[in-house]
Amino acid sequence: MALMHASSPHTAQPQTSANIMQLVLAAMVPGIVALVAYFGVGVLFNLALCGLTALASEALMLKLRGRPIGFYLRDYSALVTAALLAVALPPYCPWWIPVVGTATAIILAKQLYGGLGFNPFNPAMVGYVVLLISFPVEMTLWVAPATVEHGLPDIEEAFSLVFGNYQVDGFTMATPLEIVRHNNSIIMSQLYNEEPVLAKGSIAGAGWEMVNLAFLVGGLYLLYRKVFTWHAPVGMLAALFLLSTVFYDSGSSLSEGSPLLHLFSGATMLGAFFIITDPVSSATSTRGRLYFGIGVGILVFVIRVWGSYPDAVAFAVLLMNFAAPLIDNYTLPRTYGHAAPRRATEKED
Template identity: 50%
Template structure:
């Protein structure tokens, strides 16, 4: 009598890759909404452009590899990469910056390694790092100022589209020049070298504290991140460890606000919360063990503070994440938990022998 044998698991949960990626995308919407409401339409345009580029790039590579398009495109991983890049790039970045960063992320950082589950580095951050190193002027001078900072609202959709896709100018001066400026992290880092913190914080970028709108965007991403933890899409280990390490470094090493960026700016400015909850937690390139996630997240926080404080870049989420992607396999190898039936965990080279 023939017996039917089936391998485990025999039950299936609702959390497919497609649903997980879609949930992460939905969790970014509060941050996108606040960014659009305070800084204008640039981020929204970038998200739409990057998403379209990601899907087209993925489809072209899948076609070349003779893989089924619908099966891989509907997992929403390429779409999530596009969304994260669109959120991270400067709102007034030229269209070709967005297209180049996104296509490079999909083609070289993801598909070149074999597609989903095989990429050792976070694709979105690889694409971001490429354009940041290659085009530093475009990546550091096209950040939008919030309506609170300009005092006159933000650029309308027509001017935004012209700035991104064309060269709208009057007498050689871009119409959106009055709506762009340095980020709070960049401004504080350069101004504090010549002024005291009291003087710097009175600039329009800060107006006594943060105020420039960045704190609300970061709090919106924090809200989305808490939602992901509540839905058990991500665990708390990486974001909490990253934020705790960043805050600790700021308290221990940067306590003098007349010399270093204050902790409030580190936590509520730049891409801190976006990086902590949506980028560092990438399930493929991040550490996977519970203890390893704490080490991995703390490493990102420490590197983030070091690069921001003594490096050439005011925000360094991309570089911190990529560097810790290198270390993730090593961390996992030495933080393996004890398996059932064994007295102690087998880690490092000992685990490889079996």
């Protein structure tokens, strides 16, 4: 056999992109467990439907684009997108919600842009936003956490809810963020006593706080495994914390909710550690990622408090995706031997 000819380096660390994706999936397990524990098996329906749709649409698109299907499916990126969308969707939503959302995410937001690495927007968030705008009713019906009131649908009911004509109405309840948003009459401590979902929880509503905590644990694991750097999550959480502190208003009736409520409710932790850390659609340098995270944090708070949607991670992420190239342009690192960082738009004189 002829001797091999290749450019240096001739060695590489063993980590692969697929490994990274697998790690991300693994790190989502605590969050998923918490979701199932508090919101029931509906989450698993979402996961299954999203996963299958993702693989099917990815395979279809790869075939249409004439790419090797097996090679690209093995990078696990479609499954990560599917999992992110699945945990963001309301459990027990009709089956076509995850299917349409995932297909949109994979086909429209990812493959049509050229596949993994080429998508300017986070595919899961594109899928989520498309669903939220198209099917606002289905997308805002969250069942009450297991520890609150009615109890959760059992397996049979779950099947009927997902594949049948059953309405999930009987099990739903406003989320903590919605409650706080619509309140302008009573002070916070009273609200926490009156609203069952808040009363049963300790800081950010029963169930929600545990789910967020679980995602935080998974995120810290990824941080420990150096899958991403601290910059984006810290930026987002710090911005969110600061803004909510400023607008807490000592828990008055006009308060926009406590910092802890904002940090541990809704999709905050999922967003901070699993969504904005998606490298493809984020800024490229570490400093840029810090700014990217701060931007997301600010937008999340602004949309949660003054926007017309109860949670805002998806919109905030998409808006910052738009801004990522701009951030890149202004956060070029200072290269060795150069006095100041160069602007990519500047021409060398």
